[in-house]
Amino acid sequence: MPKDLAGFAGLSTPLVADACVRLGEPLRAAPAGILPVVDGQRVAGRALPARHHGSVDVFLEAFTRAEPGDVLVIDNAGRLDEACVGDLAVLEAGAAGVAGVVVWGLHRDTPDLVGIGLPVFSYGRHAPGPVRVDPRDPDSLDTARFGAHEVTSDDVVFADDDGVLFVSAARADAVLATAHGIFRTEREQARRIRAGETLRAQTGFDAYLAARAEDPSYTFRRHLRRTGGAIEE
Structure with missing residues (x-):
């Protein structure tokens, strides 16, 4: 247990x-x-x-x-x-x-x-x-x-x-240990949004769109894994 x-x-x-x-x-x-x-x-x-x-x-x-x-x-x-x-x-x-x-x-x-x-x-x-x-x-x-x-x-x-x-x-x-790690990442992302740093900026969304334009198979989930984001799994 x-x-x-x-x-x-x-x-x-x-x-x-x-x-x-x-x-x-x-x-x-x-x-x-x-x-x-x-x-x-x-x-x-x-x-x-x-x-x-x-x-x-x-x-x-x-x-x-x-x-x-x-x-x-x-x-x-x-x-x-x-x-x-x-x-x-x-x-x-x-x-x-x-x-x-x-x-x-x-x-x-x-x-x-x-x-x-x-x-x-x-x-x-x-x-x-x-x-x-x-x-x-x-x-x-x-x-x-x-x-x-x-x-x-x-x-x-x-x-x-x-x-x-x-x-x-x-x-x-x-x-549970992994869930706690995701929680800490998401709370920090939320804090930064409230402080004025958009989620798009935090996750390098423009870079993601550029990478996807070059490689249509490049997913946002893969991008998040590389950048350390925790919006989705």
Whole structure:
């Protein structure tokens, strides 16, 4: 596991995403639209996967495996016809030491979740809960699908107002370190813009246009890598 998930506190998911691209790590983002119930909520921790089949028992069993700071990752196949998690499950998550919940699907009991305060991320709110109980898979607590990605306990979850990312725990330290470097570069670029030095001047944009005129394959991203900029990865 990464040594310092607290290092995410000064970062953002866009910075983590850029760091993944810079390092050649798989970019595993939750589908667009997975957002916090309360603006400003953020969480980072080991993934605790659970595939939902219509009954809350899978969450309760997942909590028996939880370690402090884990993030419950619920695979409800992106369904928009039912909410699969509400106030009682989230309260129990907190009692189990879980730091947050991310749902590939919907939540309910929104005012209660706001009051509970545990970070919850989902597609949004929906009053009806499940009316189905489907057969449970034998590996329902081992892997969770989240959009196009498979998530296991070997992954770390990073989530904030811009969405949710999954990163291999074995690479999380390197990703965070790179994200901090990108952050420092971008803050310095922002400071210089405010001081009157345009981003075009900082990045030698005129030189880039001249180089591209000579070599149409010369990309701005390649130019930034040569000049040390951090606008895009």
